[in-house]
Amino acid sequence: MYTLNEGEIIDSFQNLLDDLETITYASYFCELIDIAMTEEESNRELFKDFISAFYFMKNKVGDLETLSRIFELKVLNATGYGLNLDKCCICRNKLNSSTYMSLQYLGGICENCERINGINISNATYNILRYLNNLPLEKSYRVTIPDGLKEEIYKVLNTIISQNYFKKPKSLETLNFLKGS
Numbered sequence: 803m804y805t806l807n808e809g810e811i812i813d814s815f816q817n818l819l820d821d822l823e824t825i826t827y828a829s830y831f832c833e834l835i836d837i838a839m840t841e842e843e844s845n846r847e848l849f850k851d852f853i854s855a856f857y858f859m860k861n862k863v864g865d866l867e868t869l870s871r872i873f874e875l876k877v878l879n880a881t882g883y884g885l886n887l888d889k890c891c892i893c894r895n896k897l898n899s900s901t902y903m904s905l906q907y908l909g910g911i912c913e914n915c916e917r918i919n920g921i922n923i924s925n926a927t928y929n930i931l932r933y934l935n936n937l938p939l940e941k942s943y944r945v946t947i948p949d950g951l952k953e954e955i956y957k958v959l960n961t962i963i964s965q966n967y968f969k970k971p972k973s974l975e976t977l978n979f980l981k982g983s
C-alpha cells in the first residue's frame with residue numbers, strides 16, 4: 803500500500819460466489835494464506851499457485867479436494883514446513899514408502915528407526931502424499947485422489963497445519979459438517 807497509487811482488477815472471481823463449495827474452498831485458500839504467512843510477507847511462487855488454484859475453481863477444472871490438498875502442501879513448503887518423504891527423517895536412508903510419519907520432523911520414518919511423535923498412515927496415503935508433494939500445482943487438474951484415501955490425506959495435512967501455525971483453519975468445517983464427515 804505504500805507505493806501503490808492505483809490498481810485495476812484483472813479478475814474478481816465473482817462466479818466463485820455462485821456455489822457453496824467453491825465459496826468454501828476459495829475462503830479456505832485465503833484463510834490458509836492468512837494463517838501461514840506474516841503480515842506484508844511476499845511470496846511470488848505461492849501467489850502464482852494461489853491464482854492458478856482460483857482459475858481452476860473458476861473454470862471448474864479438476865477435483866476441488868485434490869486441488870486443496872496440493873495447495874496445502876505448497877503452503878507448507880513455502881513456509882518452511884515442507885514434508886520430506888524421500889528419506890527417513892531420523893537416519894536419512896532412502897525410503898521407498900512408510901507407514902509412519904513423524905509430526906516432529908514432518909517426514910517418513912523407516913522400519914529400523916524408533917517411531918515416536920508421529921502418526922500411523924497407510925502405505926497408499928504415504929505414496930500419494932509423496933506424489934502430490936512433488937507435483938506442480940498447474941498439473942493438479944490431471945489427478946484425483948481416490949475416494950477411499952481422501953479422508954486420511956485430509957486428516958494428515960490438517961493435523962500438520964493445525965500444529966504448525968498459530969491458528970487452526972475453520973473454513974472447511976461447515977462443509978465437512980454438511981457432508982457428514
Ligand SMILES: [Zn+2]
Nearest residue numbers: 890893912915
Ligand atoms: Zn530410519
